[in-house]
Structure formats: structure tokens, C-alpha cells
Amino acid sequence: MRARNLAVVLATIHRSGPHTRAALAERTGLTKTTVSSLVADLLEAGVVTESGAVRGGERGRPGVAVSLSGHRVAAMGLEINIDYLAACVVDLTRTVRLRRTRPADNRNSAPARILAELRDLVKETTAEAESAGLRVIGAALAVPGTVEGGVLRSAPHLGWRDVRVSGLVDVPFALDNEANLAALGELWFGSGANDFLYVSGEIGVGAGLVVEGDLFRGTFGLAGELGHVVVVPDGPDCRCGGRGCLEAYAGQDALLGELTSVRELVARLESGDPGAAQAVERAGHALGVALTSAVHLLDPGRIVLGGIFAPLFRWLAEPVSEELRARLGPMRGTPPALVVSGTGADAAVLGAAGLIIQRIIAEPAQLLGM
């Protein structure tokens, strides 16, 4: 019961901003004595802080306001990408306090080696967070593959299968798919929209659907695999074992061809290179076809292009929109708006940290050992 009441008080402050104790009592229906005792515990745990006087909810009497504290408790986001490892630390107010990225070549790698490198990055980042007075009380890791029951089932680009990640951190830990976490990153750190399909362009292509602020995960947590939507039934073989998947047309390898980086591709596009323009247009049309199927099945509020699709948005938007208009227009009227992500390459690692912040707010007693 006390655990539940702690969560109720914290959720109220999180949702509606600073409150006096009296206003908290009024809003939650708890007695003032109970609220005072809960707030004392939350202060002690470093979850909330007292700040300047605000008008209380009761008879307009000013009082000391209790608000979320950004000073002591924090969450760590981690990411294993094909080309890099990343870490970030986010405080309870969802302010990003640290970001660290290490270039790496993780293709067809040995899990143990990469996880050891990631452990180093965790130690370094934790130490930095501590020197800023922050205590990391949970961490989540984004991986470019399917996750089921806390196990990385299949990450074809890493060449990993059935990898159980443990011993990375000594705080509560979550493992999740990169596109899922990137969608949550966009939700919490991006445009502020509550209903969208986040499309994650990376070596692979993934997606995460957010409906009314909640991530849709499907039955086994495997929903949103946009990269393996069939674009051409007898198209080229895909690394997943299927054929003609979107990834074969719009994944990073298909987009880059002989080039070595997205930056190089953008430079070519800016200089009007016809080969580069053709590759992106081809990817855009394939993405438009796959998104037509996705809109029919998932019914998203809007479509957000993220990851490597963000810097390519200028060139991708037209072919994608053309397909959506032509294929969806007659039936749906206006197709969902197509917009560029506000979070860029950091979406997944931010979403990972945000997931832990969400859990702390939802279950403070459990995560803080109160």
C-alpha cells in the first residue's frame, strides 16, 4: 500500500509539475500526514526536491513546492549498434546529462568481446555520472535485433543469436530492440507527438508504433519489423532468410553501395551526383511501398523517419510521399504526415534511459529500495 501511494504521489508530480504537500493531498485523496511522510521518503531517496514557494491547491495559501529532482537519481541508456557503442545518462527530469559514443566495428563479432568493451564504457560513464553527484539506479540496452524474454534472439547484422546479456551493470537492467527504444526516445525526447510510427533507418530497418503514448509490442514483443516487410516477392535474398524485404532496398548497405558512410552519401547528394540520387530515390520508393502496407495494418498517427533516414530526409521525402499518396490517397484521403525525427542518431540510447526513468516513476519503491 505504501509502495502504491509513493507511486501515486510521484506520478502526480511527474504529470502535473511542482505541488505543495497540501495540493498533493487534495489531488491524491491521501491525508496530509500520509503525504508528508511519503514526501519525506522521496526527499530522502533524492527523487524529489523542495523548491521556491508556489500557490498551494488549498485556499490559495503559498507553500513550499515539491518537484522532481534532477540532482541525484539517474538512469543509463546503452546501445550496441553496428558501427558504435553508445551510453547516456538521463536524470529524473529527463534532462540528458552525459552522452558517450565509441566507434566500433561490430559486424559478425564475438558477443563476449563487444560486451566487455561495453562494460568498460559503462564503468567510465558511471564514474562520470557519480562525479556529477548522480546515482545511476537502472540501465537499459538497445540492440539491433529481436529480443524475447530478456534474451537477444537474433541480430543478423551483428551475427549474434540467442545471447543472454548479464553482468553488464549491477543495477536493474532491461534489454530491448533498438527500434522500440528509438520510438520511445522520439516520444520522450523528440517532437512531443503521442501517436506515430517511428522508422529507424540503420544497417537494418526497424519501426516502433506509439499509440496514445504507449509502445505497441505485439504478442511476443516482436512487432514493428518494418525492414522485413515484403516489397517485391521475388526480389533479392535478404539476410533474414526471406526475399525482397525492405532492407534489401533501403537498408544502409543498399543505400551506400560502394560508399563508406552516410556523410559521404549526403555530400554526393548535395553535389548532385546522379548515382547517389538514384539509390536514394529507389530506397524511397521501396520505403513508400512498405509504409503503405504498414499504414494499412498499423494505422499510425504520423510517420517519423529517424536514424540514417533523418539526414537523408530531404531526398527521401518526395519518393516516399509519392507512393503513399498514390497508394493510400483514394482510400484514406490524406495519408499520415511524413516528418523527420527530432532525436537523430541518439533516439535509441535516449529511449533506453527513458524506459528506466519511466519505471522509476511507475515503481519508485521497487527501484529505489524504499
Next chain:
Amino acid sequence: MRARNLAVVLATIHRSGPHTRAALAERTGLTKTTVSSLVADLLEAGVVTESGAVRGGERGRPGVAVSLSGHRVAAMGLEINIDYLAACVVDLTRTVRLRRTRPADNRNSAPARILAELRDLVKETTAEAESAGLRVIGAALAVPGTVEGGVLRSAPHLGWRDVRVSGLVDVPFALDNEANLAALGELWFGSGANDFLYVSGEIGVGAGLVVEGDLFRGTFGLAGELGHVVVVPDGPDCRCGGRGCLEAYAGQDALLGELTSVRELVARLESGDPGAAQAVERAGHALGVALTSAVHLLDPGRIVLGGIFAPLFRWLAEPVSEELRARLGPMRGTPPALVVSGTGADAAVLGAAGLIIQRIIAEPAQLLGM
């Protein structure tokens, strides 16, 4: 508060079967006096009934059991299909009490004429229900098109656009997409599974995803349009305005060709007609490709083939499974099981009635005017 408590008591009986008043008090945390008064109202409204003695929850003392009543309150399901109008009456225990079907030719029809015919069917069915002692207190209508905000936006096979259905019944009324309601029909009147993608084969092809017993509706209620998933990007024009949609390969028109009915197609298949076998095999492969995309995006627990796909299941199952195994197998291991619907052609009309039953259970005070 009383409305909420009525719902809590009714939900308990609905979920866990007959209860004594004492057991209801124990389970719900309400006082025995409150429970007795609520049960009196529910008895009066005909929602529950008293039956033989069962063991109470308290000290094993036997008492009179209160259970859902199938005798007085009922819901009506309605359906406008291309070839027929249908109605059914379902009582509170989800027993089907009446089914009526009228053959019709509703292609490119005038909404007013069809709705007048449906109104006749409603009157006839209501009268029959009344003569069986049942009071119909709500109705829902399944339509083969997209529904937004209570308006039928687009039903291309009927040739209807932006039709507002009103004055059909003088009880609370809901309008919903055929595939959504068929999925709910399968949930409540079919196999008993809680996680599946119901695929509705009709003139059009639709789908409804059920996850943990809840229908996934997307952002605007338009999710599950499997029939317009793109199978071949430059395939034939589809009635929706798109190209190469599943419906162009696996809708009823594509399956039947020159034939006039599914029954005729089945007879040809049974007699080994090579043209019929080829049409169904082609449809099956297209369905397998579209379902591959659907599994990647929606992550269903299993796939249930319903509507006209049910009598064709014997011939469809192999080509569909072949595509799913080849395309999904390497990434997912075993693809979702492919099974035949247990509800046949009645799925949508049963789901429509079931939807109203669900609302009565969830909000008895509102629907019963208590």
C-alpha cells in the same frame, strides 16, 4: 460510485461464474449490505438470476448462487455483407438465441434502400426475440468498410462513402468494421484463443488483431486492412485506388473468376479441376506474402483463416504455410500456427452482438438505465 460497484459485481460473476452474495462481498471488498442491494437491482433488471445452492466463499456455508441470466436481456448483432444481410440475438451468457440471414445483392447499392431492408430485418428479429422473452438493449452493425467516428467512411464493394447510419434501432447502437467484429466473434464464439490475427476472407480481405483478448485498433480505428497490403508493387489496379494489393489476388472475385459462388469453387476443387486449384494456389501464395508482412509488423500469436477462407482452408493452407515457412522461418524459427476459424460466416454478426454484451457487462448501469 453505485454504477462502478454494479460493474464490479457483474464483472466478478461474468469472469468467475456463480457466487453467493457472501462470496461476492469477500471478492469485491464491498460490504454484504451493499452487495445485497446491488444484486437486488441486477435481479430486478434481469441481468442476473438466482440458482441452486453453492458453497459460499465464507466458512464453506452453502448459499443461493447468483449467476448471469440468459433469460431476459440480450444484444443484437447485424451485418451488411455484399451478398446478404444478417442478424442475430445473443443473450448475456453469450448463447446465440436467433440467427437470420437474407440473401441480397448489395454491390454498388443505394444506402437508403439497403438500410430500409435491414430495418425490416431488425423489426422481425426483435419481435422474435421478444416472443422468446428477451429484451434487446443494444445493437451493433458490421460493415465491409472503414469506420471512423461512427461513420462508414468507405466501403468500395458496396460503393458507399461517408454514410452515417441512424434510426436503425431505438437502443444504443455501434457501427464497426466487419473484420474487427469478426475477430471479436472468433474471440468470444470461436476457439477460445486470446492472441491471434483473424483473417476475414470476403469480397474484400480484412483482418483483426487480438492481443491478450483485446482488439488492436490503431490510432484512428483503421488498423488491420490486410487486403490492401502490397503484394506486388506494380501489380494490377485495386478497387481501393492502389496497385497490387492482396485483394486483387485473394479477394472473392479473384478466387472465383468465372464461377458464381464459393460453393461452386469448393465443388471444382473437390473434383480436381486444375483451373480452380491454380486460382486457390495463387491466392494462397499472395496471402502468404501479405501475412509475412503482417507477422513482421503485428507479431500475432497465431493466424486464423475465416470467412470464405474457412471452406477453402484445405487447399489454401499449404501455399500459405509454404510462404510463411520460407520467409519467416530463418528469422523466427517456427512461424505462427495457421488454423481455420471455428465461427465460419457468422463471425462478424456474432462479434457485433458480443461487443454489446461486453459493454453491458462493463457498464450495466448505463446500458440498463439503472
